[in-house]
Amino acid sequence: MNAQLSLFAYRIVILLLTPILLLALFIRSINHKAYRARLAERLGFLPNHFKKNGIVIHAASVGEVLALKPLVTELLALHPTKIITFTTFTPTGSAQVKQHFGDRVQHCYLPIDNPLSTHLFLNKLVPSSLIVMETELWPNLIAQAKNRKIKLQLINGRLSDNSMKSYRKLTWLITPCLKSFDDILCQSQDNQVNFLSLGADGDTTIVSGNLKYDIRLTDQTIAKQAELAGYLQNKRPIWLVASTHPGDEEIILNAFQQALEAQPDLLLILVPRHPERFNDIANLCQQTYQTVRRSEQSTVLAEHQIWLLDSLGELMAAFALADIVTMGGSFSHIGGHNPLEPAFYHKAIIVGPNMSNFKDVMQTMAKNQSIVQLTGDRDYAAQLANHLGYLLKDEERRISLGDNARKVVDENQGALATTLEKIDQYLK
Numbered sequence: 545m546n547a548q549l550s551l552f553a554y555r556i557v558i559l560l561l562t563p564i565l566l567l568a569l570f571i572r573s574i575n576h577k578a579y580r581a582r583l584a585e586r587l588g589f590l591p592n593h594f595k596k597n598g599i600v601i602h603a604a605s606v607g608e609v610l611a612l613k614p615l616v617t618e619l620l621a622l623h624p625t626k627i628i629t630f631t632t633f634t635p636t637g638s639a640q641v642k643q644h645f646g647d648r649v650q651h652c653y654l655p656i657d658n659p660l661s662t663h664l665f666l667n668k669l670v671p672s673s674l675i676v677m678e679t680e681l682w683p684n685l686i687a688q689a690k691n692r693k694i695k696l697q698l699i700n701g702r703l704s705d706n707s708m709k710s711y712r713k714l715t716w717l718i719t720p721c722l723k724s725f726d727d728i729l730c731q732s733q734d735n736q737v738n739f740l741s742l743g744a745d746g747d748t749t750i751v752s753g754n755l756k757y758d759i760r761l762t763d764q765t766i767a768k769q770a771e772l773a774g775y776l777q778n779k780r781p782i783w784l785v786a787s788t789h790p791g792d793e794e795i796i797l798n799a800f801q802q803a804l805e806a807q808p809d810l811l812l813i814l815v816p817r818h819p820e821r822f823n824d825i826a827n828l829c830q831q832t833y834q835t836v837r838r839s840e841q842s843t844v845l846a847e848h849q850i851w852l853l854d855s856l857g858e859l860m861a862a863f864a865l866a867d868i869v870t871m872g873g874s875f876s877h878i879g880g881h882n883p884l885e886p887a888f889y890h891k892a893i894i895v896g897p898n899m900s901n902f903k904d905v906m907q908t909m910a911k912n913q914s915i916v917q918l919t920g921d922r923d924y925a926a927q928l929a930n931h932l933g934y935l936l937k938d939e940e941r942r943i944s945l946g947d948n949a950r951k952v953v954d955e956n957q958g959a960l961a962t963t964l965e966k967i968d969q970y971l972k
Contacts, residue, residue, distance in 0.1 A: 550716045554683055558658040562587075565656055575820035578635030588655040588664030595650065598627025599673040599971070602654050605637040607882055608677045610860065611700065613644055614760045614960055615967075620648055622964070623971055629669055636819065636856060643857045644764070657682040666692060673970050678702045683721045690724040695970045699963050700755045701730040703738035704879075704900055711742055719743030727966050731959075732904040752966070753959030754905065759888045768861035775838075776811075778846045781867050781936055784813040786859055787881040788872035793825055795875055795896075795924050797832065802929035804849070807936050811844065813862060815853040817872060817881075822854035863889045867942065868935055870894045873901075875924055883915060887949035892916070892942045894931050896924060908956065914948035 566583065573580035601616060603609045609632060619628060630641050631654040641651045655661035662685045673695040674685075679702055689696055703711070711718050722728065722744040729752035730736040736751050783803070785796050793814070800812050812833075816825050822839075829835040833849040836842050838858070844851050853862060863869060863886045874880035874896030883893050884905060894916045899906045909915040916935075918927045935942045 585653040588661035596670040600671045602631045605634040609640040697727045752962040757956040758960035784866035785870045787817040798925035799928035803932045890946035892945040
């Protein structure tokens with residue numbers, strides 16, 4: 545199909561789907577009211593006070609925002625007069641931007657990718673550069689930016705093998721999109737191969753490394769660590785399970801029940817991924833265990849068995865409290881969440897069998913004996929309980945795993961410098 549015809553067809557479809565997309569946001573807002581707010585931004589109507597002629601940086605949600613924190617912080621230091629508009633799609637991502645950067649950046653939602661909304665968005669901001677994270681390929685936005693001669697960069701590029709199955713069916717739309725970028729910076733060689741196979745330009749598609757290795761502790765995070773530690777009354781072994789999804793909690797609580805038999809004073813810090821699930825998870829935990837919620841701002845007493853972190857923006861700091869960390873989303877099709885943040889803290893890490901979102905990271909960590917991964921489709925709760933019991937008893941092994949994990953982080957940093965250099969070439 546002709547590229548112009550393909551884009552025209554896509555625009556018509558998105559225009560027709562826009563009311564349905566807005567309805568989907570409204571339905572989601574039933575359990576998460578933040579999705580109902582600022583709907584005008586979803587249609588490209590930005591606040592009147594927003595300034596023009598800066599750069600736009602887009603990260604879909606929380607994980608991407610956290611990975612971009614060091615980069616945006618460096619850009620603000622290097623270019624203090626440059627206007628940066630930091631966009632997200634989700635309210636949780638939005639909250640992270642506001643929490644970490646306040647009024648140092650302009651923040652709004654990236655609009656729905658229909659031609660009218662993206663036209664309004666670009667007209668309001670008139671950016672010199674548009675920088676997107678990982679696999680944020682929005683054909684209409686990118687085509688309009690290209691026509692306006694806005695520099696286009698895709699950073700920390702990631703295209704998993706699973707994603708490739710879908711994208712190969714859409715090459716008529718995706719290939720022109722990829723060819724529009726001035727730079728595509730990939731996390732790894734495997735990702736570079738996937739981008740090139742979809743038609744990305746070989747001269748501008750390079751391996752830069754993974755920004756998620758370039759972790760920096762801010763003063764805010766350090767202060768948050770101290771605040772959270774102040775809620776813990778007794779020194780006791782702690783298992784933190786991060787970013788859980790539906791189905792994860794049942795596995796975790798089953799494993800926790802088994803682990804308590806050998807380690808009765810074990811504290812589980814449970815951190816659900818999505819705020820709209822906080823109350824349901826609290827009810828689930830309270831059916832069996834003495835549970836205290838972070839939102840209650842109560843001290844975690846010796847009799848408390850679970851501390852539910854029903855808060856936003858505290859996970860990175862909470863990792864510092866744990867002896868063992870498990871990443872949620874790794875027991876199902878979700879594909880896991882970033883194990884490098886607990887690795888930064890020298891933590892022993894256990895993950896489920898599916899970490900496909902971090903294929904290259906997992907290969908590196910496994911090679912360096914710095915992570916424990918469950919196998920097959922056997923009883924995950926029993927496997928978890930066995931590994932927990934072993935690591936709680938064997939302090940030397942636990943410390944070795946954690947130290948090896950931090951070594952992986954240290955030895956693979958550098959993507960930040962490369963990415964900054966590529967972005968900076970268009971900001972001078």
